[in-house]
Amino acid sequence: MDDASGLASMAALIGEPARAAMLTELLSGRALTATELATRAGVSAATASVHLARLVSGRLLSVEAQGRHRYFRLRDRSVARSLETLASLVPPPLVKEPLDDLRYARTCYDHLAGWLGVAVRDSLVKTRVLLPEGAEHRLTAKGEDRLRTLGVDVDRAAGSRRSFARACLDWSERRPHLAGALGEALLATCLGKRWLVRRDGERAVDVTTAGRRALAGQLGLELPR
Amino acid sequence: MDDASGLASMAALIGEPARAAMLTELLSGRALTATELATRAGVSAATASVHLARLVSGRLLSVEAQGRHRYFRLRDRSVARSLETLASLVPPPLVKEPLDDLRYARTCYDHLAGWLGVAVRDSLVKTRVLLPEGAEHRLTAKGEDRLRTLGVDVDRAAGSRRSFARACLDWSERRPHLAGALGEALLATCLGKRWLVRRDGERAVDVTTAGRRALAGQLGLELPR
């Protein structure tokens, strides 16, 4: 017996529809209660409870008890990465899906994804702020200035031991967006300046009017809506 | 409905034990026939047939008909990567597994994995042939010479558009081994010089006496066996 059983059990854990729905919800990077997850997954509280227990014991989720609530979140970054990687394997639909809110702009654990995430990365590459290098990016000197002006904490991102500016395949666009420490810093900036705002407990994010202006001015993005 | 259903179906596809076993076998990077896969997965030919059909239509495998045989292989590199990523999520066993042949040295699609794969990467980092940079590595000038002397086709690897020298988490060692174009080139060299030999249709690889000598001399590796 080799690792096949390990792979099988892990994939099966993720592969049950209700559990996959919960994991997907948690990809927003936030912590949600058992009841919230039950509702979103469309199952009873009882059912959700056993699913969540299995996800925790399978080390995909961590729990934190707070009063009578229990908050679940993805155990760590690597879980989020694996889920995204897995989702990117899904064959693209034959007919093109309309650009709903989720596909337009969403968080992917700690960075920006969706049409907007891809567009931002494209712009950064096009303006030579970032140079693609395989699955990574190198930050140019000019780019460093640009990002600093935007208010991105470049030093903290560069100092982190994790991957700096990873290209992460977007499941809806099937083109890369920006992940890694820099991806996180960039999202943090956009949220901090309220160019983007998270929807309550959803993965989708909204672009504010200020954000629309900033993205157009600073990154040359033509937002389709 | 968002991507949860896509994620669920993909994970469920991988998560069935017989299918996971087949995928794991194919992680060797080779093509195997339906009957071979049936045997290794421990199911009847009939059962294997339907599993394989589903894996193909799920775009995880590709088929090539040759006479009355049908050869299956992983569809592409990204499938192998996703599988490895997923396997690395499996919680480590509480008691340490003995170092069987598969854990000792095996191929992971197109590069070297297992205890040996990790040891090789460690050595390359320790001798500053490679400098870790997040999930990537940079090749030093000195390292370039060293690898060239070993017979590694560094130019081809550097010219490739894929990731150059990615750190890939080893599922058995839980520490990184070397993947990417350079990982592939390195394995190719070791196989070409017959330092390592593949077992027939297995993922495990054997170290030859010449290989043992070369690895000790060139990389300073103390092989435990």
Place this chain on the structure above:
DNA sequence: TGAATGCTTCGTTCGGGAACGAAGCGTCGC
């Protein structure tokens, strides 16, 4: 040509696991 091999399709059986309601336990508010 006929027999053996490799693989798929069909029809059926069967078991694991996901689902729910009810009941139980702890926590919070009135």
Place this chain on the structure above:
DNA sequence: GCGACGCTTCGTTCCCGAACGAAGCATTCA
């Protein structure tokens, strides 16, 4: 304190999908 709420455990039902043998269709040998 009591009731409402959040969550889990228990017991039961039920269904999906994996399994197999048998039959059928190719391909390759003799």
